[in-house]
Amino acid sequence: xxxxxxxxxxxxxxxxxxxxxxxxxxxxxxxxxxxxxxxxxxxxxxxxxxxxxxxxxxxxxxxxxxxxxxxxxxxxxxxxxxxxxxxxxxxxxxxxxxxxxxxxxxxxxxxxxxxxxxxxxxxxxxxxxxxxxxxxxxxxxxxxxxxxxxxxxxxxxxxxxxxxxxxxxxxxxxxxxxxxxxxxxxxxxxxxxxxxxxxxxxxxxxxxxxxxxxxxxxxxxxxxxxxxxxxxxxxxxxxxxxxxxxxxxxxxxxxxxxxxxxxxxxxxxxxxxxxxxxxxxxxxxxxxxxxxxxxxxxxxxxxxxxxxxxxxxxxxxxxxxxxxxxxxxxxxxxxxxxxxxxxxxxxxxxxxxxxxxxxxxxxxxxxxxxxxxxxxxxxxxxxxxxxxxxxxxxxxxxxxxxxxxxxxxxxxxxxxxxxxxxxxxxxxxxxxxxxxxxxxxxxxxxxxxxxxxxxxxxxxxxxxxxxxxxxxxxxxxxxxxxxxxxxxxxxxxxxxxxxxxxxxxxxxxxxxxxxxxxxxxxxxxxxxxxxxxxxxxxxxxxxxxxxxxxxxxxxxxxxxxxxxxxxxxxxxxxxxxxxxxxxxxxxxxxxxxxxxxxxxxxxxxxxxxxxxxxxxxxxxxxxxxxxxxxxxxxxxxxxxxxxxxxxxxxxxxxxxxxxxxxxxxxxxxxxxxxxxxxxxxxxxxxxxxxxxxxxxxxxxxxxxxxxxxxxxxxxxxxxxxxxxxxxxxxxxxxxxxxxxxxxxxxxx
Numbered sequence: 001x002x003x004x005x006x007x008x009x010x011x012x013x014x015x016x017x018x019x020x021x022x023x024x025x026x027x028x029x030x031x032x033x034x035x036x037x038x039x040x041x042x043x044x045x046x047x048x049x050x051x052x053x054x055x056x057x058x059x060x061x062x063x064x065x066x067x068x069x070x071x072x073x074x075x076x077x078x079x080x081x082x083x084x085x086x087x088x089x090x091x092x093x094x095x096x097x098x099x100x101x102x103x104x105x106x107x108x109x110x111x112x113x114x115x116x117x118x119x120x121x122x123x124x125x126x127x128x129x130x131x132x133x134x135x136x137x138x139x140x141x142x143x144x145x146x147x148x149x150x151x152x153x154x155x156x157x158x159x160x161x162x163x164x165x166x167x168x169x170x171x172x173x174x175x176x177x178x179x180x181x182x183x184x185x186x187x188x189x190x191x192x193x194x195x196x197x198x199x200x201x202x203x204x205x206x207x208x209x210x211x212x213x214x215x216x217x218x219x220x221x222x223x224x225x226x227x228x229x230x231x232x233x234x235x236x237x238x239x240x241x242x243x244x245x246x247x248x249x250x251x252x253x254x255x256x257x258x259x260x261x262x263x264x265x266x267x268x269x270x271x272x273x274x275x276x277x278x279x280x281x282x283x284x285x286x287x288x289x290x291x292x293x294x295x296x297x298x299x300x301x302x303x304x305x306x307x308x309x310x311x312x313x314x315x316x317x318x319x320x321x322x323x324x325x326x327x328x329x330x331x332x333x334x335x336x337x338x339x340x341x342x343x344x345x346x347x348x349x350x351x352x353x354x355x356x357x358x359x360x361x362x363x364x365x366x367x368x369x370x371x372x373x374x375x376x377x378x379x380x381x382x383x384x385x386x387x388x389x390x391x392x393x394x395x396x397x398x399x400x401x402x403x404x405x406x407x408x409x410x411x412x413x414x415x416x417x418x419x420x421x422x423x424x425x426x427x428x429x430x431x432x433x434x435x436x437x438x439x440x441x442x443x444x445x446x447x448x449x450x451x452x453x454x455x456x457x458x459x460x461x462x463x464x465x466x467x468x469x470x471x472x473x474x475x476x477x478x479x480x481x482x483x484x485x486x487x488x489x490x491x492x493x494x495x496x497x498x499x500x501x502x503x504x505x506x507x508x509x510x511x512x513x514x515x516x517x518x519x520x521x522x523x524x525x526x527x528x529x530x531x532x533x534x535x536x537x538x539x540x541x542x543x544x545x546x547x548x549x550x551x552x553x554x555x556x557x558x559x560x561x562x563x564x565x566x567x568x569x570x571x572x573x574x575x576x577x578x579x580x581x582x583x584x585x586x587x588x589x590x591x592x593x594x595x596x597x598x599x600x601x602x603x604x605x606x607x608x609x610x611x612x613x614x615x616x617x618x619x620x621x622x623x624x625x626x627x628x629x630x631x632x633x634x635x636x637x638x639x640x641x642x643x644x645x646x647x648x649x650x651x652x653x654x655x656x657x658x659x660x661x662x663x664x665x666x667x668x669x670x671x672x673x674x675x676x677x678x679x680x681x682x683x684x685x686x687x688x689x690x691x692x693x694x695x696x697x698x699x700x701x702x703x704x705x706x707x708x709x710x711x712x713x714x715x716x717x718x719x720x721x722x723x724x725x726x727x728x729x730x731x732x733x734x735x736x737x738x739x740x741x742x743x744x745x746x747x748x
Contacts, residue, residue: 053244053259055081057103066208068199075113078102085246095241099232109212114150118204124148125235126170127650129685132188144169145620148235155227156218160256164216170205172198180354183253189350193717213269217312223265229258235621238576248496256431269311273748278303280322284737303743313394318348321386324739325722328708331697333662333677337594338519344372352393355402356423358437358454368516369452370439375406375419385409400425415444431460439515450514451475466492474512482508499531526552545570563587576619584611597701601670602636609634623650638668656683676700689714705729719743
């Protein structure tokens with residue numbers, strides 16, 4: 001039985017809270033003064049984290065059994081890490097529920113014993129069983145948003161910039177992520193082998209975690225110091241508690257604010273070879289214009305050969321890879337004249353993907369030099385066979401190195417192409433880096449190629465001031481002049497109370513990155529954003545958000561093409577609910593017309609517009625939550641009404657539903673259009689190892705109906721049996737198929 005301690009009772013808020021708010025405001029004003037001084041002679045200052053917390057790991061000879069129980073003697077003498085502080089709702093106050101962590105290790109693994117005491121154990125929330133939160137996980141901050149969780153960050157090189165994050169819930173569900181640049185880049189699709197077991201009792205819940213050294217990267221030093229931090233979410237209270245990095249001016253992923261872990265001696269990530277072949281079998285039946293065609297499928301290959309060259313350098317190789325189990329893309333209603341960005345979902349390309357990032361970041365980036373979806377997928381998202389692929393990633397002589405190469409097969413009469421990318425970055429100063437990136441696509445034809453070269457840098461000063469810049473060139477046959485792109489500078493100041501930024505970027509007329517993503521060329525963009533986020537100290541309201549954003553875009557001849565001016569107001573309630581109001585003035589200039597969704601003509605000309613919207617986001621910890629958006633817009637000299645509804649229902653820890661429904665009603669001079677797009681997902685998970693996902697998609701404009709069912713049996717860590725059934729009906733054509741895929745790893 002777990003015995004509760006007596007010093008974990010909540011300390012009531014006092015007048016110190018008001019003093020803290022005043023101090024934060026003064027720090028913000030001083031930061032702005034530093035910002036102004038930066039332009040007249042700034043020198044690089046060391047990032048200072050006074051009072052760094054420390055933890056001690058204890059070596060043991062015998063590994064504990066990972067079962068969620070702490071009865072083994074190896075845990076008895078391990079030092080206890082405790083004294084977690086609130087990040088929310090009361091920054092710096094003692095956590096309302098006590099948390100204890102013990103750390104031990106042997107030659108193969110590091111182990112964590114976690115006790116999450118809870119005064120109301122029956123109120124603990126745990127609903128998610130799919131690894132990484134399934135397709136609806138929402139990335140680094142979104143996964144397990146409904147559940148109580150415990151998280152660990154390990155900065156194994158003590159770089160104060162990069163690390164590994166491991167998260168679990170009271171069901172023992174896993175989430176892991178690779179963190180780069182203090183969380184500005186996170187790769188939630190990085191999946192490695194680690195073990196966790198949990199249990200619940202009258203005192204709370206416990207987690208026993210094993211992370212093998214072979215699953216992470218580290219130095220070869222005989223004595224090592226790691227960065228480390230812990231975070232716990234208590235969902236029913238909407239409370240975040242963190243061991244070291246609890247200050248709101250920093251995200252948990254900003255590992256520069258983590259504590260230090262001592263006591264690790266004579267450990268290493270032994271060189272290891274893992275061979276993971278696969279076999280697939282299935283059949284497809286296509287009905288086109290009333291004529292059926294049946295095809296039987298059988299294939300085999302190497303999904304991944306992973307060899308650890310050193311403790312920090314990994315070589316991955318794939319031969320004839322198959323991605324039949326990859327989740328389907330969501331249907332979208334694209335009411336713009338630009339391409340839609342779809343994220344990568346194929347496993348081989350996701351490994352260490354954040355290392356190859358270059359260019360402005362975000363969910364819909366304006367420029368990416370390398371986007372792996374260009375390899376093995378056509379512009380219409382049809383699969384193109386990949387003969388083989390190779391990837392080398394890790395650290396070498398103080399440099400972060402990424403090398404990628406893949407060869408595709410011939411596709412619809414077009415010769416296959418060789419795709420290669422090289423990325424090198426160097427950490428400079430405590431929280432900054434500079435890098436270079438090169439890409440090359442070369443087909444079997446001599447004059448069919450595309451190459452890019454770019455340099456970039458990211459610098460952090462005075463804890464909250466960031467400077468970013470990049471410059472890139474491209475080379476394509478028959479294209480000359482204006483084959484460059486640059487962001488001379490983006491400067492931003494980011495704290496809990498104040499966020500402000502300014503940037504200027506240019507993309508040339510003929511800049512072409514065929515291995516990347518560039519929706520818009522011939523562009524000069526200037527942007528300003530300003531945001532203040534006061535915390536009123538109310539029992540009902542946690543934080544307010546007042547924001548102003550301005551985008552001003554011209555072509556290279558300085559003719560204005562787009563202007564957006566937005567004012568928004570958001571309320572975050574203590575309950576976890578959120579409401580946002582926004583108003584935007586717009587201007588668009590078209591030098592040539594286009595067809596909206598391929599149907600309604602929008603002629604060339606100038607268009608003034610306006611848009612107002614309201615968004616409601618109920619707290620996701622409830623069984624029924626989701627998001628509701630209503631938007632009204634003066635749009636291309638007409639009107640557009642948008643209703644976006646995404647309800648989420650978590651019936652139990654086995655059954656959940658998520659619906660994405662968007663309806664756009666347009667009345668334009670060129671015609672009317674009613675666009676309805678639905679993505680309905682049902683997850684039924686018998687356990688953490690037996691997972692099913694059923695997706696139904698509908699698009700009335702494309703006359704498209706798609707059904708996809710996926711069964712995933714994880715019969716041992718890292719190895720799966722997939723059963724996938726899909727059926728797509730579009731107009732008079734129907735395509736249905738069933739695929740069975742089996743993988744098995746051999747470790748040497």
